[in-house]
Amino acid sequence: MATSVYLSNPSVTINSVDLSDQCTAASITYTVEALENTAFGSTARTYTSGLANNSITVTLYQSYAASETEVSVYSLVGTTTTLVLKPSSGAVSATNPSYTLTGAYLESHTPINASLGELSTIDLTFTGGTLTKATS
Amino acid sequence: MYIIVSPRLGTPGDKYEPADGVNVQALIDGGLISTDKPKKSSKVKEEPVEE
Numbered sequence: 001m002a003t004s005v006y007l008s009n010p011s012v013t014i015n016s017v018d019l020s021d022q023c024t025a026a027s028i029t030y031t032v033e034a035l036e037n038t039a040f041g042s043t044a045r046t047y048t049s050g051l052a053n054n055s056i057t058v059t060l061y062q063s064y065a066a067s068e069t070e071v072s073v074y075s076l077v078g079t080t081t082t083l084v085l086k087p088s089s090g091a092v093s094a095t096n097p098s099y100t101l102t103g104a105y106l107e108s109h110t111p112i113n114a115s116l117g118e119l120s121t122i123d124l125t126f127t128g129g130t131l132t133k134a135t136s
Numbered sequence: 137m138y139i140i141v142s143p144r145l146g147t148p149g150d151k152y153e154p155a156d157g158v159n160v161q162a163l164i165d166g167g168l169i170s171t172d173k174p175k176k177s178s179k180v181k182e183e184p185v186e187e
Contacts, residue, residue, distance in 0.1 A: 016158050017168060018144045067142035071166035075159070082157035102157040129157075 011086040012058060014124075017072045024121070025059040026085055028099055030131055054131045056083050056101050062113065062120035073124065076106045083126055094135045103129035142168040 012023045033050035063069045083101045092098040104126035114120050138152040138160065145152060145168055152169050154160050163169045 015162055016145050016152075016155065017142065017163070067144050067168060072144070072168065075162035075165040079159050079162065080157065081159045081162070082155060 005087070007087055009088050011084070011089040013084040014058070014072065015076060015081040015083075019058075019060060019069065019072060020089065022061045022063060022069050023058055024061065025057075027057050028085060028101070028131070029055045029057075031055070052130065053127075054101055054104075054129055055125060055127045056085065056104060057123065057125045059121055059123050062111075062122050069122065070111060073106075073109055073122070074111065077109045078106070080105050080129065081126070082129075092134055092136060098134045100132050100134070101126065101129045102132070105129070137172040138163075138169045139172050140168075141170050145169065 010020065010023070010026060011018070012020045012026050031053045033053050034047040035050040036045060037048050038045045060069050060073075064071075080103045083104055085099045085101075086092065086096055088096045090096050105128045106124060106126050109124060110122050112120070113122055138154070140146045140148050140150050140152045142148070145163070151172075152163075154163075160169070164171065
């Protein structure tokens with residue numbers, strides 16, 4: 001029987017810094033670009049694998065306090081880093097796999113993203129890098 | 137050698153060994169880790185032992 005997943009306690013580590021308690025959304029996009037190799041004589045389009053083009057997007061509450069979001073993120077802009085995401089904060093296992101994106105590039109960051117009457121949040125997109133999955 | 141400052145990386149005061157691909161300079165810039173400066177040797181000379 002199929003089951004639906006409800007994630008309430010994922011683990012999000014950015015550049016070794018555990019920012020799980022500031023994170024409200026996270027997604028990994030695992031992509032291998034499709035290169036068309038259809039040729040004369042083909043009756044349907046066909047593709048072969050190209051370069052991997054992975055990305056991770058996270059939404060974090062902004063905080064300017066020591067050890068919080070801003071100081072953890074600001075210096076990463078324009079550089080590459082490593083992110084580790086897990087469905088749950090528990091030990092890595094087959095049912096709680098760990099996804100590591102190594103060499104991911106952070107192009108931009110919004111140090112101030114404010115609206116009256118709302119908590120400030122920031123959206124970060126890390127692109128590129130090598131994605132690996134661990135189950136132990 | 138690096139020392140953990142922020143509890144978000146581990147126990148403050150413990151040694152920090154960066155994993156592959158971690159941007160160490162960003163952690164230093166953010167005050168999340170510190171560099172361990174080697175201690176200077178004492179300049180006070182010990183008194184000669186009288187025999």
